[in-house]
Amino acid sequence: MITPMKKVTTYFLQFIFLITFLTALISCDKDDPKPKGEFSTGVLIVNEGSFKKADGTIGFFDTNSLEVKQDIFGLKNNGKALGDIVQSMFIDGDLAYIAVNNSNTLEVVNSNSFVAEYTLTDVKLPRYFTVYKGKGYLTEWVSFTEPGRVSVINLTERKVETTITTDFGAEHIIEANGNLYVSNNFSNTISVINPVDNKVSTSIEVGSSPGQFVLDIDSKLWVICGGDFGLGNASLHQINPATNEVEKNLSLSVSASSHLVVNKAKDQLLFVSGKNIYRVSTRNPVVPQSAFITANDAVQVYGIGIDPGTDLIYVADARGFQSNGVIFCYVSDGAILGSFEAGKGPNGFVFR
Amino acid sequence: MTFLSIAAKAQSDTVYLKEVKVYGLPLSRYTPGGKVQHISGSDQSSTLVDMLGTQSPLYFKTYGSGQLATVAFRGTSASHTAVLWNGINVNSPALGQTDFSLWPSFLLEEVSLQYGAGSALYGADALGGSVLLNQTLPQFKKEKKVLFRQEAGSFGHWLSGMQASYGNSRFESRTKIFYRALENNFSYTSPKVGIKKIQRDASVENYGLDQQFHWKISPRQIFSAEGMYTYNFREIQQPVTNNDPGEVIKDRNTRFSLSYTDDFRKGGSLYVTAGFIRNDQLYNRNSTTLTDQLTTLIQYDRDIGKRSSLRVGGNWTKYFAISNGFEGRLKEDRYDLFLSVRHRIKDWWLSSLNLREALYAEQFAPFAPSWGNEFTTVDTQEWKILLKTQIARAYRVPTLNDRFWVPGGNLQLQSETGINAEIGTAIHFKKKNHNINFEFNHHRLWIDQWIIWLPNSNGLWTPSNLSTVHVRGIEANLKEVFTGDRFIATMSAAYAYTLSINQRGLNQTDVATIGKQLPYVPIHSGSLFAKVEKKLWSFELQANYTGLRYTTLDNENYQALKAYTLLGASAGKRFVFPHNEMSLRLTANNLFNTYYENIENRAMPGRNITTALTIKF
Numbered sequence: 026m027i028t029p030m031k032k033v034t035t036y037f038l039q040f041i042f043l044i045t046f047l048t049a050l051i052s053c054d055k056d057d058p059k060p061k062g063e064f065s066t067g068v069l070i071v072n073e074g075s076f077k078k079a080d081g082t083i084g085f086f087d088t089n090s091l092e093v094k095q096d097i098f099g100l101k102n103n104g105k106a107l108g109d110i111v112q113s114m115f116i117d118g119d120l121a122y123i124a125v126n127n128s129n130t131l132e133v134v135n136s137n138s139f140v141a142e143y144t145l146t147d148v149k150l151p152r153y154f155t156v157y158k159g160k161g162y163l164t165e166w167v168s169f170t171e172p173g174r175v176s177v178i179n180l181t182e183r184k185v186e187t188t189i190t191t192d193f194g195a196e197h198i199i200e201a202n203g204n205l206y207v208s209n210n211f212s213n214t215i216s217v218i219n220p221v222d223n224k225v226s227t228s229i230e231v232g233s234s235p236g237q238f239v240l241d242i243d244s245k246l247w248v249i250c251g252g253d254f255g256l257g258n259a260s261l262h263q264i265n266p267a268t269n270e271v272e273k274n275l276s277l278s279v280s281a282s283s284h285l286v287v288n289k290a291k292d293q294l295l296f297v298s299g300k301n302i303y304r305v306s307t308r309n310p311v312v313p314q315s316a317f318i319t320a321n322d323a324v325q326v327y328g329i330g331i332d333p334g335t336d337l338i339y340v341a342d343a344r345g346f347q348s349n350g351v352i353f354c355y356v357s358d359g360a361i362l363g364s365f366e367a368g369k370g371p372n373g374f375v376f377r
Numbered sequence: 378m379t380f381l382s383i384a385a386k387a388q389s390d391t392v393y394l395k396e397v398k399v400y401g402l403p404l405s406r407y408t409p410g411g412k413v414q415h416i417s418g419s420d421q422s423s424t425l426v427d428m429l430g431t432q433s434p435l436y437f438k439t440y441g442s443g444q445l446a447t448v449a450f451r452g453t454s455a456s457h458t459a460v461l462w463n464g465i466n467v468n469s470p471a472l473g474q475t476d477f478s479l480w481p482s483f484l485l486e487e488v489s490l491q492y493g494a495g496s497a498l499y500g501a502d503a504l505g506g507s508v509l510l511n512q513t514l515p516q517f518k519k520e521k522k523v524l525f526r527q528e529a530g531s532f533g534h535w536l537s538g539m540q541a542s543y544g545n546s547r548f549e550s551r552t553k554i555f556y557r558a559l560e561n562n563f564s565y566t567s568p569k570v571g572i573k574k575i576q577r578d579a580s581v582e583n584y585g586l587d588q589q590f591h592w593k594i595s596p597r598q599i600f601s602a603e604g605m606y607t608y609n610f611r612e613i614q615q616p617v618t619n620n621d622p623g624e625v626i627k628d629r630n631t632r633f634s635l636s637y638t639d640d641f642r643k644g645g646s647l648y649v650t651a652g653f654i655r656n657d658q659l660y661n662r663n664s665t666t667l668t669d670q671l672t673t674l675i676q677y678d679r680d681i682g683k684r685s686s687l688r689v690g691g692n693w694t695k696y697f698a699i700s701n702g703f704e705g706r707l708k709e710d711r712y713d714l715f716l717s718v719r720h721r722i723k724d725w726w727l728s729s730l731n732l733r734e735a736l737y738a739e740q741f742a743p744f745a746p747s748w749g750n751e752f753t754t755v756d757t758q759e760w761k762i763l764l765k766t767q768i769a770r771a772y773r774v775p776t777l778n779d780r781f782w783v784p785g786g787n788l789q790l791q792s793e794t795g796i797n798a799e800i801g802t803a804i805h806f807k808k809k810n811h812n813i814n815f816e817f818n819h820h821r822l823w824i825d826q827w828i829i830w831l832p833n834s835n836g837l838w839t840p841s842n843l844s845t846v847h848v849r850g851i852e853a854n855l856k857e858v859f860t861g862d863r864f865i866a867t868m869s870a871a872y873a874y875t876l877s878i879n880q881r882g883l884n885q886t887d888v889a890t891i892g893k894q895l896p897y898v899p900i901h902s903g904s905l906f907a908k909v910e911k912k913l914w915s916f917e918l919q920a921n922y923t924g925l926r927y928t929t930l931d932n933e934n935y936q937a938l939k940a941y942t943l944l945g946a947s948a949g950k951r952f953v954f955p956h957n958e959m960s961l962r963l964t965a966n967n968l969f970n971t972y973y974e975n976i977e978n979r980a981m982p983g984r985n986i987t988t989a990l991t992i993k994f
Contacts, residue, residue: 077615077623078616078928078976078977078978079569079616079618079619079977079978080928080936080977080978095933095935096935099935102571103568103571104568104571105568105570105571106569106570106617106618107618108616108618108619109616109619125618127619128616128618128619128620129619129620129621146620255784280835280836282836298835298836299832299833299834299835299836300834321886322884322886323884324831324832324883324884324887325831325832325836326836344883344887345829345830345832345838345883347831347883347890347929347930348883348887348890348929348930348931349889349931351889366931369929369936
């Protein structure tokens with residue numbers, strides 16, 4: 026086992042070297058700006074941790090040195106913990122916003138140094154965050170028996186300005202065509218929020234359990250719906266943000282996780298079902314008949330990301346939460362490149 | 378009770394020699410070669426977690442003071458310890474384990490530990506060891522006794538209890554009733570938070586009742602009935618990072634047993650018991666797990682000549698279970714047959730062979746034999762040196778959750794099996810006023826078919842017989858009792874070394890978890906204890922050390938829980954009056970105010986004090 030993995034790591038090394046070399050060539054005519062901080066370029070890994078163990082962390086993979094640093098928040102903040110279920114992270118300039126689901130906090134840190142800036146505590150089961158026109162928008166489940174909401178956060182005053190109730194299980198959030206789209210994971214709706222009046226302007230019906238959004242090359246919005254438990258009725262939907270019409274529906278006949286990512290060219294979508302990763306073209310979407318990648322060495326595919334710079338595919342294996350996770354890396358054609366260790370329960374990536 | 382016997386009973390008595398006759402179920406008769414430890418009670422009330430945690434190397438995965446606590450006995454998991462109440466396995470059939478915080482010490486009489494694989498004697502789950510909770514032998518003496526206990530302590534600790542007994546030559550009644558509350562509003566400074574916090578929303582309320590009746594039907598026949606009810610309501614303590622209240626949990630446990638003992642004249646005895654156990658758990662006011670258990674056990678013991686004895690018996694248990702995870706009400710029958718033979722081969726060689734075969738859900742559980750030997754190598758006025766060996770096979774039947782949980786339950790699961798081998802010595806030295814015991818053993822346990830829940834290739838969580846774990850360890854105890862003219866001093870030291878090593882990866886390419894220590898098993902643990910009794914005074918000092926514990930199967934140091942040492946001290950005085958007796962005890966725990974955790978990010982209380990007043994009539 027060790028030998029083939031070493032081999033791919035070596036391949037990985039060479040590959041990365043090539044990429045770095047090319048990037049350096051491209052950027053050599055510019056004044057090479059000094060990196061803003063230790064974590065300003067690389068791959069950040071969101072490790073959500075075990076439920077109620079408060080062992081969620083952010084890891085850092087330095088794509089130049091191939092060095093992995095675990096728990097960089099703890100490392101830079103005297104061993105402090107982010108908290109219980111580190112769900113997601115969003116970077117906006119020099120600040121990173123980390124939604125800690127079961128701790129009911131939004132931890133704001135310097136995105137380059139990872140030194141803590143402030144913590145927002147009046148949120149309930151936060152999930153995902155985005156920034157639009159200087160305002161922060163945080164989705165929150167609130168509870169399992171009440172509708173979810175979006176908290177609108179004044180980022181200069183560091184406080185929640187208003188909340189917008191959506192539907193059950195307010196999950197992912199993305200801005201498209203001047204509106205904010207929220208997937209309501211415990212239902213089958215997408216809430217469209219007009220940020221001018223902070224109201225839900227319309228609700229779009231999709232499949233069961235809508236999860237993550239991506240925007241494709243044609244500025245169309247895609248959402249993955251995981252489907253009902255045990256029914257294998259996941260679906261993909263294409264929404265036109267100009268009209269809020271659902272233009273394409275793809276019934277996938279499998280169950281899927283809530284993860285959806287798009288490649289560098291923004292014309293290929295990847296979604297996850299068990300240990301299989303499927304690929305769908307955005308311009309010619311058909312139900313995939315076979316897996317693009319099967320993560321055979323993984324125990325539990327729990328997250329996926331595509332580096333928009335290198336087009337490399339990162340697959341997070343949570344290992345059943347028995348041990349720390351493992352990240353498998355694939356090139357854009359699906360060939361395995363290598364792997365490295367993550368923290369507990371890796372669920373996603375942020376690329377810088 | 379004389380001073381000497383109190384002193385001899387106190388603290389970590391591992392009795393190798395004596396065959397302690399516990400009512401109905403002679404414990405150590407068929408366990409030569411094994412290690413049996415009697416846990417002493419104290420005049421301060423707690424739960425089984427505190428009793429066993431301070432007096433044995435058992436590690437408790439406690440989620441806070443008074444919170445959920447499961448055990449790691451000799452490096453095994455929570456479901457590898459059999460817990461028997463009056464001979465009945467009371468592990469939850471749904472989860473296969475016991476929450477030791479739900480057993481209040483105020484209601485218990487005899488608590489003993491059997492180390493190592495004990496399935497041949499105690500049935501399923503006895504891989505790491507067994508915890509045996511029994512009644513003391515009825516006295517059938519004409520007397521009335523009443524005891525009142527009042528405790529108050531730090532962090533809202535409060536206990537009021539009463540024990541009353543009445544007896545005559547034919548009848549004996551024992552009543553115990555208590556109420557306990559714990560606010561748990563201690564302050565702590567966890568490095569994961571960085572600032573001082575006050576624990577909130579972690580209170581415990583607990584009450585319980587135990588009633589026993591014993592009738593001496595004839596000089597050789599005794600009939601006993603016991604009923605125990607405990608109520609426990611708690612707010613689930615949250616991780617240190619969380620500020621909002623968590624869930625609440627309510628446990629109501631009802632236990633009944635009826636037993637009949639007939640000591641025949643020719644060295645034979647019959648023991649029959651029938652029990653009913655109900656565990657009713659309400660999680661967060663909306664999710665109920667209700668399990669009922671009916672058990673009958675019949676056992677016949679007989680001496681054969683002067684050197685041998687024989688035991689044969691069987692039991693039948695019927696389980697009923699309702700849970701959100703089960704489709705309908707589950708029912709299951711289990712049957713056991715067992716046979717034990719003990720023979721003193723030579724004056725210096727005692728041997729016992731025990732066999733058990735169980736049947737569950739219409740299939741055979743793994744055959745469980747055990748063979749123990751005890752060699753008396755030196756036996757003089759002053760010295761007694763024993764050598765002991767034991768080899769045993771034990772098993773754990775997959776739990777109802779493992780097999781029937783929807784979704785994921787796996788009906789194809791096999792039982793886990795464990796092979797245990799151990800060798801040890803016990804040295805007793807007695808001269809004038811010195812009484813010294815030293816024990817040492819080396820044990821090994823190979824567990825196969827260890828059940829692990831993992832997501833399958835479709836992402837569905839399901840259990841499989843994935844793992845193999847090898848445990849090897851050392852246990853050493855030294856104890857001295859010095860009986861002076863004016864005082865009695867007891868000193869003891871204990872050390873346990875436990876390597877519990879995972880042998881198989883999570884999948885075919887996983888090497889990161891192979892050869893690693895299981896999470897929440899300290900490699901090193903130990904304790905020191907000293908006690909001085911002078912006239913009516915007694916003073917105790919206790920230090921417990923718990924080594925580093927990993928929290929993940931790949932043993933990352935940055936995620937490990939730090940080793941800690943807890944120091945406790947207590948002082949007590951008895952006041953003896955013509956018709957009654959009063960005792961007052963002041964106990965201080967965690968004197969260094971050490972911040973420590975037994976489960977990652979669950980704060981444990983710092984320095985705390987309890988006063989206990991006991992009045993006996």
